[in-house]
Amino acid sequence: MNEPTPDRLRTDDGDLLLAPDAVMTPDGPRDHYAAVVSGATFRAVGPAERLAREHPHLTPVRLPGHILMPGFVDAHHHLTQSFGAALAFGEPSEIFRRVWVPLEGSLDEEAVYVAAKLAALESLRGGFTTVAEAGTRAPVDVELVAAATRDAGIRCVLGLVCNDVDGDTETTLTGAEKHLTRYGVEELIHPSLAVSVPEAATARTLRHTARLAAEAGAVVQIHVNEHLAAVERSLVRHGLRPLEYLHRTGALGPQLLAAHATLVTPREVTLLADSGAAVSYNPVASAWKGNAVAPATTMAERGVRFGLGTDGTRGDAFRLADAAEFAQRLAYGLATGDSSCGAGWTWLDRAARGGADALGLGGRTGRITAGAAADFLLVDVSTPETALSWDLPWELVRRGNRDQISAVFVGGRLRLWRGWPTDWDGPALVRRAAELAQEVMLRAPVTRVHPTSADAWAARS
Template sequence: MTDHSPSPSPGLLGAGGPLLLVPEAVFTPDGPVSGRLAVVVADGSFLAVGPADEVERTHPHLTPVRLPGHVLMPGFVDAHHHLTQSFGSALAFGEPSEIFRRVWVPLETALDEESAYVAAKLAALESLRGGFTTVADAGTRAAVDLDVVASATRDAGIRCVLGLVCNDADGGTDTDTHSTGTLANAEKHLARYADDALVHPSLAVSVPEAATARTLRDTARLAAEAGAVVQIHVNEHLAGVERTLVRYGLRPLEYLHAVGALGPHLLAAHATLLTPRELTLLADSGAAVSYNPVASAWKGNAVAPATAMAERGIRFGLGTDGTRGDGFRLADAAESAQRLAYGLAMGDSSCGAGWTWLDHAGRGGADAVGLGARTGTIVEGAAADFLLVDVSTPELRLSWDLPWELVRRGNRDQITAVFVGGRLRLWRGWPADWDGRALVERAATLSREVMARASVTRVHPTSAEARHRGAGR
C-alpha cells in the first residue's frame, strides 16, 4: 500500500544540511527501482545511494525524509541553448530557417549589460521550471563581458556549460585573418571558470566557415587539453551545407574532419543533414551531437537521425535551441520526431522506446556537453542534480512502464522540486531563494526596450495579421 501522507515542505528540503531522501522510486543508470532505495545528499553530491534499510542504518544521525508518490530522477541536460535570446524566443514562430541574420544577431547586439543578465537569468528560470539542471550555452553576440551570463546562471542556480565565441574569419577567408587574440581569449576563458562550482567553460564557433582552419584546430586542441567541448552548429540547414560545399568542396562535418577539428571534444549542434559517410565520421571520431527536435519542427529542414546514432554508438544529448524549456516535452518531441521522420516509413513502432530518450535527456546529454563524470546520473559521488517528480497524478499513477509514461505523459507541472549541486533551487515551479516573479516582470519591461532598438526583420506576420490576411482573401 502506497503511503499518501503529505509531501514535505520546501523548508525541510531546503534546510541546507545533509538530506536522507526515501522516495517511492529512484532512477538508477539501469532504470527506475521502486520502493527499495534511498539517497543521502551532502556537500553538493550524492554521498550514498543504496537499499533504504541499509542507508538509514548507516546514517542514524539523519532523519529520513519520506517522499510518497514521488520519484527521484536525474535532472535534464539541455545540450544546446542560446540564453541571451530569450527576449525574442517567440519570434521564431512561422519563420523560415536561418533566421539568425534577421532576428538573433540584431536582437543580441541590442542587449546591454542589464538586459543581457536578465535575458540569461529568465532563460535559466524557464529551464529550471522545465526540469533542466544543466544548460549548454553556445555563445552570445551581446557586447558584454561573458561573466554577465555566468553570473545570471549562477544566481539562478543552474549548472551552465558556457561557450565563448571564437569566430575569427572574415567572410570565410583563409588563415591570414587568424587572430592570436582569439586563442588568447579562449585560454583565459577556460582558465577563468576552471574551478567554478556551477559554470563550466566551453569554446564555440558559430558555423565552421566562421573561423579559420587554424582556429578550428587550435580551439579543438585547447578544449581537449582542458577537458572541455567546442560547440559548433553543423549541417543544420540546406543553405549552410551548400555554403560550405561551394567554399571548400566539402560538407561542414567533412570540412571539420579535413582540418583536424573533429574529435571527442566536438559538440555538433543540430547535425540534421547527415550522409552515411558523415555518420561514420561521427562514430569513428567520438564526436557528440546535440539533437534538437523542437528546433527541427519550428525552423528546420530535417530531423537528425537520432535512432541511427544510438544504434551506431554516436554520443548525443537533447537540446532545446532556446525553443521551450520543458524537459518532458523535449523528450516527447525527440521520440515523436524520430517516429514521424523515420519510424512510420519502416514500421518501427518503438523508435528507441521511452528509456532511450530519458537516457539521452540526462546521462547522454551530460556526456555530450563534457560533464559525464560530474552529473546526469544518481550514483555515489556524482553532483546532486536531480528532480522530485510527482507520480501520484492522474497521468502517471496507473503506471505500467514509467520511462515510456514520463516521455509521453510527463509534464513540468509534475515537478515538485529541482535540486542543483545538492541545493533546493525550485519548488513547484518557482525559485526557493530568490524572487522569480519580479524577474519576469523586469524582463517584460526590458524586452520591449530592447526590441524597440533592435533591427529585427520578420518574414511571417503575427497570428492575428495572418488570420486577417486569410480572411481578406
C-alpha cells in the same frame, strides 16, 4: 498524504536522507530506494532500509507519491535570445542573420543578464539542471551570462564565441585560453569554446580551439549541418560538407559538440562515430525552423554520443523528451515499421546522462549514483497522468509534465519549489524582463518574413 515541504528539503544544516517511492537509477527505476545528499553530491544511493541502517543519525525525509530522478541536461541553448523566443515562429529556417544577430546585438549589459536569467529560470522550471550556452553575440563580457546562471542556480556550460574570419586570430585564441582558465574551478560554471558555424572561423582557429578544449577537458560547440543553405555554402567554398571540412581541419574529435547535425550522410555518421564527437539532437528546433530531423536512432545504433537540446525553443524537459521520440517516429519509424523508436528509456537517458556526456560532464552529473553531483528532481507521479503506471520511463516521456516537478536541486541545494525559486524573487525577474524586452525590440533591426499570427489571420478575412 504527507506532502514534502521546502523546509524539510534544505541541506544548510547537514545531510539529507531522501526516501521517495522510487529512484531512477542508471539501470532504471528502483522501488523503495533512497539517496543520501551530502553537500553538493550524492553520498549513497540504495535500498531505503539499508541506507537508514547505515546512517542512523539521519531522519529519513519520506516523499510519498514521488520519484527521485536525474535533472535533465539541455545540450544546446541560446540563453540571451529569450526576449525574442517567439520571433522564430513561422519563419524560414535560417533566421540567425535576420533575427538573432540583430536581437543580441541590441542587448546592453542589464538586458543580457536579465535575458539569460529568465532563460535559466524557464529551464529550471522545466526540469533542466544543466544548460549548454552556445555563446552570445551580444557585445558584452560573458561573465554577465555566467552571473545570471550562477544567481539563478543552474549548472551552465558557458560558450565563448571564437569566430575570427573577420577578426584577429591571435586575439581570438588568446581570449579562448583565458576563458578556459577563468572558469576552470567553478562549481556551476564550466567553460566551453564555440564557433557559430564552421565558415565563421579560420582553419587555424578551428584546429587550435579543438586542441585547447581537448587539453582542458572542455567542448567546442559548433552548429553543423543544420540547414540546406549551410551545407551548400560549405560545398561551394570548400568542396566538402561541414562535418567533412571539420574532419579535414583536424577539428573533429571527442571535444566537438556538433549542434543539430540534421543533414548528415552515412559517411558523416561514420565520421561522428569514429571520431568520438558528440551531437546535440534538437527535435523541437527541427519542427519549428528546421530542414530535417537528425537520425538519432541511427546515431544511437552506431554508437554516436548525443544528448538532447532545446535550441532555446522552450525550457520544458518532458516535452523535449517526448519530441525526441515523436520526431524519430514521424521521420523514420513510420516508414520502416519501427513502432518503438528506441523506447521510452532511450530518450530519458539521452536527456540526462547522454547530455552530460556530450557536454564533457559525464563524470559529474546526469546520474543518480554515489559520488555524482546532486542535480536531481522530485517528481510527483501520483497525478492522473502517471499514477496508473505500467512502464514509468515510457509514461514520463509521453505523459510527464513539468507541473509534476515538486522540487529541483542543483549541486545539492534546493533551487526551485513548485516552479519558483526558493531564495530569489522569480516573479520580479519576469516583470523586469517584460519591460526590457519591449525596449530591446524597439531598437533591434529584426527582419521577419511573416506577419504575426493575428495579422496573418486578419489578412485572410
